[in-house]
Amino acid sequence: MKFLRYILFPVVPVYFFITWLRNWLYDLNIKSSKSYNLPVICVGNLSVGGTGKSPMIEYLINVLKTEFKVATLSRGYKRETDGFQLANSESTVKTLGDEPFQFFNKFKDDIRVAVDANRQNGIESLLNLTEAPNIILLDDAYQHRKVKAGFNILLTTYYKPYFNNIVLPTGDLREPKSGAKRADVIVVTKCPEQLLDADKQIFINKIKPTAKQEVFFSEIVYSDKVYSQNASKLLKELISQKFTLVTGIANPMPLVNYLNSQHLKFNHLNYSDHYNFKAEDIIELQKEQLILTTEKDFMRLKGYGVLKTKLFYLPITVKLDREKEFVSKLKNFAKR
Structure with missing residues (x-):
């Protein structure tokens, strides 16, 4: 498999240009994004899989569920259904996909869980519910630019950061590294325990955050x-x-x-x-x-x-450094 990815290297510039052009068209509003009159938080990454999106979504649910009517909206990867599906007592992993089903099992009394590959349709379907949410968490939607989230959380792992990678098919990035500039917050996940401030600063220097961005670090906590x-x-x-x-x-x-x-x-x-x-x-x-x-x-x-x-x-959870600052930033956005 690795050999195949290496021999496909000539495709990398083509993939890079196509994804860069797509983002450029959205940035210039030539391709349109839709905004909504409620807080929409997007959690995603630049790379394919393995950055800890599900634990981060669960962390956000725990932070927000006491003050807001929270809904999660996922694509529902590998489910056996189509279109919009709202989780209920009859739902299974086959109707929702494994991660949304996990959210529903853990938080069924506190939030609404929905799946729809068309995120615009998914949001509108949630807003048409009798008990509509007043905040929506978009799971794995960083590249889904037809929806303009109000707050973007970009995840990258400590041991395999996006800035040391290249785009598909040889690398793991779904889009060029410049896509990181859309994030409001960058969370470095799966960090070693007790990461030194000096090491964090070295990492931040490599990320090169914009003036509007903040970088946080998180580690996995095992039960x-x-x-x-x-x-x-x-x-x-x-x-x-x-x-x-x-x-x-x-x-x-x-x-x-x-x-x-x-x-x-x-x-x-x-x-x-x-x-x-x-x-x-x-x-x-x-x-x-x-x-x-x-x-x-x-x-x-x-x-x-x-x-x-x-x-x-x-089970696992995540622990963030500067947690009070992160939560404050999150809630300030949610209360706008």
Whole structure:
């Protein structure tokens, strides 16, 4: 796969020009974007996958849900439905996609969760609800410029920042690095613990934020417990039991490294991002005594009753530096 990406390098300038031209046309209002009379917050990235969008959306929900009627709007990647779908008690991972289904499972009593590949139609459908939201979080919509969000949060990982990358197909960027200028806030995710201020400044110097932008740093916080559908146990209890780690996410290495740091013994089955598990996969997984997975993968696997007693997930949250400043900036926008 890497070899194929390298030999496709001659395509890079073509992809760069097409995406740059598209952005230029939007910047000049030759291609039109639609604004809305309520706060719309976009969370996204320049690169493909693995920057921590879902934990950031959940962080924003927790910050905003007590003061606002929050709705999330996602594309619903790999769902088996079309058009606008509003999450309800009948919803499944197949009707919503794994990440929106995760949001609904965790916050169903606090927010509305919707999916629509057409973000304009999705927003308008939400606004036509009897109990319409008064703030909308757009998940993974940084390149969806038909909607003009009022506040853009751009994510980039500490170990694979966008400024060290190039566009597809050889690199991982969906658009040129100059697209970062549209962000109001840039959050550097998956940082090492206790990152020194001097190292943060070096990183900021490489980002070269504009005068209107602020840069924040975040790290993953792993729960000390793992959860099944109806039980939980301390993560440290797994020290005495070998288990199988199952991942279908863009970059499982932070999780793998964390579990290794906890001196846990496990076999790792690594699938592609948003992997749709097949019948033969489930037959093989049935043979495992204990399975640990991510919360996103758990949404896709928990429907298989044969795994019910052996399937656990490890929740994560994010912790931001200068959190009060970040929350204040967020709420000041939301209250406009």
